[in-house]
Amino acid sequence: MTRTAVALIAMIALAACATGAGDPSDADPSRPQQSPNVEPVPSSSEAPITGEVPADLLDRILADAADRSSVAADAIEVIRAEAVEWSDGSLGCPEPGILYTQAIEPGYQVILDADGTELDYRATANGTFRLCESGGAPLGG
Numbered sequence: 001m002t003r004t005a006v007a008l009i010a011m012i013a014l015a016a017c018a019t020g021a022g023d024p025s026d027a028d029p030s031r032p033q034q035s036p037n038v039e040p041v042p043s044s045s046e047a048p049i050t051g052e053v054p055a056d057l058l059d060r061i062l063a064d065a066a067d068r069s070s071v072a073a074d075a076i077e078v079i080r081a082e083a084v085e086w087s088d089g090s091l092g093c094p095e096p097g098i099l100y101t102q103a104i105e106p107g108y109q110v111i112l113d114a115d116g117t118e119l120d121y122r123a124t125a126n127g128t129f130r131l132c133e134s135g136g137a138p139l140g141g
Contacts (some may be wrong), residue, residue, distance in 0.1 A: 093132035
């Protein structure tokens, strides 16, 4: 056999292996690929989303803003409520003397107007939040 014939046979064999022939998951391309013995975890929360911030989180932030500002929660205007990535665990709002994780932290920024006073809230993806009075920008913004 010539080198060309051997190379051609090897390429055909590799191509046949790469197609996953006989793999039942290839029959339906819309079906997600899963490792054996891995079950998808159902979502524990079907909370409605307001903008990009979960409604329950936004409600808790509005309640906190109402307490701080003595303005009724329904009179507070949401200027911006969006998903962001913070550069570290300080959520763009470091406090002196506190150590923060040095990893990108997914979360939210909520800017409110409480009777002319702008309130800048920062939240983590798991729902903890705080008012930021020093103001730093999220990644890319």
